[in-house]
Amino acid sequence: MILNTKPKPSKSMGDDQLIPLINVVFLMLIFFMVAGHITRQNPIKLDPPQSINETHNDPDNQVEVSRTADGKLYLGADPVTSETLGEQLKQRFEKAKDKEHFSVLVRVDGDTPVEQLQPLLMTIKEAGLTHVGLATLLIPGGQS
């Protein structure tokens, strides 16, 4: 019996086998770079209502008010009470650079009854802020 003890002809053969793998990984990399977008994630977990509405947010010139399912209020990421919310909103408005387009984005769960949302909207209105929006998630294709 003859044993073939010769070393394999070329070391680069191993690398050649990897090229299809690299092709696929590069394609996946490009997909995630192009299709996804990197944003700061909001630490308050909510499930906003779905809508076909297409209006984009203006993160530079808005303040977010979140109301979780258990009734806690947050201004941005800081917890607030309904009594101090109006005062703090006024302070944010005073600091805003573009007062004309300064807006409040209200984030609530889709399951929140509207009568619990109304007092929050009243507070914002009493603070004198007129641009109010409700955060929604886009339904792909425009049908629910």
Next chain:
Amino acid sequence: MLLDLEKPRRRNAISLTPLIDVVFILLLFFMLTSQFIQQRRVDLPVPTAGTAEDAEVLNIQLAANGHTISVEDETLDVDDLSALKQLVAAHGKEVFALDVEKGATTQAFITLVDRLKQAGAKQVSMAGVLP
């Protein structure tokens, strides 16, 4: 004369392994940080003083189940787009004030706003809170 030229040496190919390492790390980074959820906003109009008196207001009641609305003693289904179009055509320039019954969810409210806008309504707002 016989020249003893060395054969040109084949350059060693660059090893691909470090490249793959880096690409995998990039891939992991983008997979973990990308978001595919599309956040949008629905503007709730707060008319400035004066407009509320100028425009006529049509009150629409949204039932607690979120599927039926009643307008001037008439009951309509939220998903019945042709009926909503007739409604909007009949009350073209009025402000649609949505009066929501206790228990209806925000999702139902937003769906109704969407449907009315699809039917061609220009001004939709929440009764009571936003005039």
